[in-house]
Amino acid sequence: MTTIDPSLYLSNQSTTRTPSNNLGKDEFLKILMTQLQNQDPLSPMDDKAFISQMATFSQLEQTMNMAESIDTLVQSQLMSPVIQYSHMIGKEISYQAYDQETGEKLDVESSSVVAVSQKEGWAILELENGEQIYADAILKIGTPNSGGENGEAEVSVKGSE
Template identity: 75%
Template sequence: MTVIDPSLYLKNQSSARTPSPDLGKDEFLKILMTQLQNQDPTSPMDDREFISQMTTFSSLEQTMNMAKSIDNLVQSQLISPVIQYSHMIGKEVTYEAYDEETGEKLGEQKSNVIAVSQKEGWAILELENGEKVYADSVLQVSDQREPDEGSE
């Protein structure tokens, strides 16, 4: 029967510690437990001090949870411009049209959005009239016009 020396396991463990600038709840609890284990028996920790430290711990945990929730919210807001403007498909938009050659203003035009794409992080609305406009250049958005059904 082979006997394994338990000290061999301990010798193979890394003795280098990597310090962390963050004090998490695990570290806080370790400090609190060490403090309780090593207190002077003739002068134990005051109840108020213990409650104060537990309140601090609870506050720390709530702050960490709130920070994590805020991070998740921020990450969810960083969505693709295509997804962000996809609700505009089927809507009528009003935009300022320009002559591509001269850059001269042609006045306001209206058309229905048939697709949304993106270029270099900017949302581009593809319109029924063949035009493509940046979403941030739209002046007005409204429900799609119904085609005239013949007037009497």
């Protein structure tokens, strides 16, 4: 003979309820279903009231879906390298230049950032001198130097002269 687990008896179930300040679509649907189950069969709910409640439920669900979509959009924008490095536009940066054919190190160069793009999830800085470098190749960041020789900022990097 099969026995029933005593922890499943109604008398053993918790009667305390933890109230919530949030009334979501699930709670609204539970209220609506309870209202429909407990209505007087001789005097059912007015069809206009029922339609109004269903419209309210639909509007609540659409609002919640829209809020979730906006949250997802904001999170994806925060993770975008273009957004993360957009503050670099107009800044003077210094970077280690390399010969594209041999890979040999050249002098440290400086240029202003004119645009930021993205390639395979990495931020690419487009420079005033026509070069494109990865954002992690930056050695120094500064404001554009309006004075000085050729408008170039003096850069000193350890190990190069």
